[in-house]
Amino acid sequence: MNDQHPGLEEFTGAQPLPSFWQAAACFGGVLLLISLGLFVFQISLHALIFLALVWAGLHTRSLGYSFAAIRGMMNDGITKALPAIYIFMLIGMAIASFMHSGTIATLLYVGLDWLSPGIFLAAGFVLCSLMSVATGTSWGTTGTIGVVLIGIGDAMGIPLPLVAGMIVSGATFGDKLSPISDTTNLAAMSAGTNLYRHIGSMLYTTLPTFIIVLIVFILWGWQYGENPLPGRHLDEIRGALADSYRLNGWITLLPLLLMFGMSIKRYAAEVSMSCSILLALAIAIGYQGKDAVDAINALWLNQPGNTGIASIDELLGRGGLYSMAWTLLLSVMALALGGILHHAGFLRVLLLRLIAAIQRASTLIATTILSGLAGNLAMGEAYISIILNCQLFKDAYREKDLDPAVLSRSVEEGSTLTTGLIPWTTAGTFYAATLGVPTLDYALYALLNLLNPLVSITMAVLGIGLLRMRLKR
Template sequence: MTHPKTTIEVLPDADARPLPSFGQAAVCFAGILLLIGGGLFMFQISLHALIFLVLVWAGLHTYALGYSFTAIRSMMDEGIIRALPAIYIFMLIGMVIASFMQSGTIASLLYAGLNWLDPALFLATGFILCSLMSVATGTSWGTVGTIGVVLIGIGDTMGVSLPLVAGMIVSGATFGDKLSPVSDTTNLAAMSAGTNLYRHIGSMLYTTLPTFILVLVIFFLWGQQYGNHPLPQAQLIEIRNALAGAYQMNSAITLSPLLVMLGMSMKRYSAESSMTCSILLAMLIAVLYQDRNPVEVINALWQNTPGHTGIAHIDELLGRGGLYSMAWTLLLSIMALALGGMLHHAGFLQVLLRRLIASINRTSTLIAATITSGLAGNLVMGEAYISIILNCQLFKQTYREKDLDPAVLSRSVEEGSTLTTGLIPWTTAGVFYAATLGVPTLDYAAYALLNVLNPLVSIIMAMLGIGLLRSRHSSRQ
């Protein structure tokens, strides 16, 4: 496919490339939003298929500027190539989760956590348990679908307000989904913003830890009114006995893969190295300590199999993980990164943001705009993944001009996208949480305190000049 006279075979310098008009950029983005939003909500079309159609739509607009097919493909390649290190981590995440299931690491966390429950501390303890589970597994959905189901049943038996319990569960589940090094959204945000995974996590700690402590205190105070309510001991004993029957529970052994990964991460080993070591150790524990079949353990790295406790929702959790489980997110990420590369290099983002950027003078306004844009993306597209990628592309240059570290961008994008997706009834997360917990999204949203307060804390801290990491290339660093 060629375009006579104006065809550009290679990517030109930024100053030489043909730029779209504001109207063309607006039409291009409006079409993207309509395709994704309409396809998802009106026709329930697969998100991957929609991204393919969006790539075609954006490609036609780029071709109309005078770029050849070769140049357009180079733009897409560039978007993917820059994210290759994070793509490798994506593949390792699935194997980490599967190996932790096989070694009994996750089962041990659940077994110990259920023993911590106390009526007066139910909300605070449940919040901590969900946070630990989501950090260990990297999934808010898996946390809600397992320990969340257990906690909602306990809360119902105790007479605790179910919207309050559901909000507590979603808060804890989102904590790990936002911070865990094995979370897909954590890696996706770091990858899309162009920052190191642990730099991204370290940046989020500035705003997330104070929010976590604040939310924990609130749940503790709320929980005091339930001090005289009984716990469903029979249900808890059944789950713990089932776990003990399926796994050896020496925590010094079963938790060692998690400790190795965290320890290596703290010592600044690469994410790939720490994950690989924890996978190999977990496999050894699964074979030598849990007496698993070596072939089954190795195959689990591709696709894990359900657990054998006899309790359906627990077995479902213990069957998570494997490379195959990451395929949906990984393929979507690759396609979206290709889209981002095209939109960036063809100048659509630059033209569309020119007026917005001109009106942003303060760093706190920039961060507030990023968080609000993430929320808007979730409202329109119903998915945090696309919102994360697009907003990183939209604001990356502005953060660079403000001399802010890319980790501040990735943090702000997560606080606008990852944290708010579970508060919206028509997003995939909102639908899943409501269906799994039996509580409508709008009923629990006000009690999902971490999700609600963390973006506000981030904006307030930006206004106070706290946690605004400067670029490592800056002379002010």
């Protein structure tokens, strides 16, 4: 017996798969329970996930699985996402340490000096895209430059859901395309294609979408250019920051540059973030003159700043492990639910019925993308959805003579792009907690995430970007 997951060996094929209708009832019941409870009755999402766990557990028990096996499924669902959970906790500490080192304050000071409301959305989108490509992490981008842009956008009077949607769009761009992104590598590996073949395939659909989104943000930003932030207010914010921190960028930006450089060198995200946190603490204590005990305690629970400007003080008080507790607990529960739905075969049974009926390549791609969305809805984590969908659709793509890079691209567009739009996924809860904007509020403005799957499906219908097996190198 597996000591880590008692009963895990019991769901390796010993029990029968659910029928199509039972799978539909289980999965549909989970979605109905969460949607009605959240949008109609305003019930806590944590409580709804618990009820969904009970619902899925009862369906699984009816298939003949023991409680030990069901618990093993839950444990396995959580275990597979532990790397994301580790990064999640580290980002909370990184935000707090960057606040105390003056890193965020310096970026905010400089940003207020050269970003104007009219170009803010377009420039912010490009900045987030570049940083996420360079670092390979949407979470790190959101937790650093994203936090800065939220503060600047708030000071400029731009609606925060719009700013958050712009940040998520840019952060997701790099998370999808960067050769050092975990999801990019995972999708290529799971689909059985070369990493750079996978990236090249994604450029067919992602670059046109990027251009469309950039144009929209440029046009959208013009309406705010007519009402720029009063210079006096701008000067007050910069003055308050200069009074509270020593803003020598050669020193205060070192933690961010260290994380950037180590990411390029392909160090593990946990290592690069830990080193950045330690360097930020050293700068906070040795350069900013912060009390050592207060700076270290901030890694658990940060405290508001003392600039005298309420919105800036609130921004500077973000971060710390405690601030991530709500999100972390929700993610763990959602991952446990995903473990049940995956291992008991509910999602697999639904998808196999759909795959068998597919005739056209464009329909296969659209189904793959929608399956990624369904996987995120059910399992709360893009990693699991990517692996599962590559396994389910690999033979279908081979039968249609489609290159595995088309499979990996479609899986990413269904899984990586939609995970941040769902309130109970690890990404959706993280973005909401980090940016201070509810997932459903910013989701309508995360234009890259919304449009890229639609562009991909449209191009597939038109026969554009359908790489064939015979073209594989």
